[in-house]
Amino acid sequence: MLENFLPNLPFTKWVSDFVSWLTSTFDFIFSPLESILSSIMNIIIDVLEFIPPVIFIAIVMILAALFMNKKITAAILAGVGMLFILDQGLWDNMISTLTLVLVSAFISVIIGIPLGILMSRSKMFEAIMKPILDFMQTMPAFVYLIPAVAFFGIGMVPGVFASFIFSAPPTIRLTNLGIRQIDNELIEASDAFGTTSMQKLLKVQLPLARPSIMAGVNQTIMLALSMVVIASMIGAPGLGRDVLSSLQRADVGTGFVAGLGIVILAIIIDRFTQTKKSA
Numbered sequence: 001m002l003e004n005f006l007p008n009l010p011f012t013k014w015v016s017d018f019v020s021w022l023t024s025t026f027d028f029i030f031s032p033l034e035s036i037l038s039s040i041m042n043i044i045i046d047v048l049e050f051i052p053p054v055i056f057i058a059i060v061m062i063l064a065a066l067f068m069n070k071k072i073t074a075a076i077l078a079g080v081g082m083l084f085i086l087d088q089g090l091w092d093n094m095i096s097t098l099t100l101v102l103v104s105a106f107i108s109v110i111i112g113i114p115l116g117i118l119m120s121r122s123k124m125f126e127a128i129m130k131p132i133l134d135f136m137q138t139m140p141a142f143v144y145l146i147p148a149v150a151f152f153g154i155g156m157v158p159g160v161f162a163s164f165i166f167s168a169p170p171t172i173r174l175t176n177l178g179i180r181q182i183d184n185e186l187i188e189a190s191d192a193f194g195t196t197s198m199q200k201l202l203k204v205q206l207p208l209a210r211p212s213i214m215a216g217v218n219q220t221i222m223l224a225l226s227m228v229v230i231a232s233m234i235g236a237p238g239l240g241r242d243v244l245s246s247l248q249r250a251d252v253g254t255g256f257v258a259g260l261g262i263v264i265l266a267i268i269i270d271r272f273t274q275t276k277k278s279a
Contacts, residue, residue, distance in 0.1 A: 019150050020150075022150075022151070023151060033152075033157075034152045034153065034157045037157045037160060038155065038156065038157050041099050041156055041157075044102075045095055045096060048095045048098070048099065049092065049095055053082075053086050053091055057082045058079075060079065060082060060268070061075040061076070062075070063272075064271070064272070067272055068272075078268050078271070081267070081268060082268070084261075085261045085264060085265075088257050088261065090239060090242070090258065090261045093238050093239045093241070093242060093261075094238070094261055094265060096236075096239075097225075097228050097265065099156075100159055100160060100163065100228060100231065100236060101221060101224045101225050101265075101269070104159075104160045104163035104164045104224045104227075105163075105167065105217070105224045107160070107164050108164050108167050108168040108171055109171055109217055111164075111168065112168045112169075112170075112172040112220065113172075113175050113213065115129065115172045115175075116172045116175025116176040116179070116213075116216075117175060117179065117201065119172065119175075119176035120175070120176045120179035120180050133169040133172060133173060136165055136168065136169050137166075137169045141162070141166050141227060142230060142233075144161075144162040144166060145158070145162055145231075145234050148161045149234050154235035155235045155236065158235075158236070159227070159228075159231030159232075159234060159236030160231075160236075162227060162230070163223075163231060166223055166224075166227055167219075167220045167224040167227065168220065170215075170220050171217055171219075173216065174212045174215055174216030174219070175209065175216055177212055178208075178209030178211070178212025178216075179205050179206075179209045181209075181212070182205055182208050182209060186208065187200070187204070187205075190203075190204045214273065214274075217273060218273040218274055221270075221273055225262065225265065228240035229243045229244060229262075232244045239261050239265075240258075240262070242258035242261075243258045243259055243262070
């Protein structure tokens with residue numbers, strides 16, 4: 001009965017009007033941004049597709065051996081996984097998925113790390129950002145597709161936008177956490193040597209916070225990869241589209257193989273971003 005005494009706020013209309021206002025007012029930003037990002041991603045896809053798959057796989061195996069402390073087994077498994085993707089005719093879709101994930105993760109990192117640094121330097125900014133990050137992480141990912149389509153239309157760019165919103169919080173949070181957990185004695189020692197604020201950040205805080213920051217980057221990439229199926233609902237190409245189409249047709253085999261391709265790609269990327277080189 002309590003709802004009878006509460007005012008019926010037109011919150012749905014307010015949100016719709018606000019998004020419409022943003023779309024129309026900042027169209028001079030969204031349209032060029034969509035064109036630029038679309039062109040960049042098309043160039044990346046063209047370059048990656050220009051490389052013969054066998055050479056691409058060989059490069060991945062060599063990099064895996066170098067980055068994973070010369071673990072030949074890891075390199076072989078990465079090569080076998082990518083050969084499986086090639087054998088199943090999913091190579092071009094894998095390239096599109098890889099491009100979407102790398103671009104969205106790159107944007108998340110170049111925006112997320114500076115925001116995390118600002119949070120570590122200002123308690124007020126941290127207090128403002130925490131509820132925003134909570135909102136970004138708890139809002140269902142499907143909801144981000146609505147403003148993405150309103151701002152950028154259908155295609156790969158709105159998929160990148162939705163992936164960025166969903167995947168950026170870990171980098172921001174763990175950058176802030178890593179810098180705040182640095183021992184105060186080390187900060188005091190750097191101050192005693194007369195370092196400037198920028199020198200302290202670049203030569204002390206960021207190097208010491210690197211494990212935490214890299215953990216955030218790893219989680220950001222994994223979250224971006226988890227968005228590929230959802231992003232396919234608004235026209236983003238790649239393995240996610242195969243999963244979505246197989247779901248619509250109840251084609252279990254195709255959906256499973258495409259999903260396995262996403263898992264293989266996720267494992268390879270995860271091992272690259274988790275690896276710590278020995279000193």
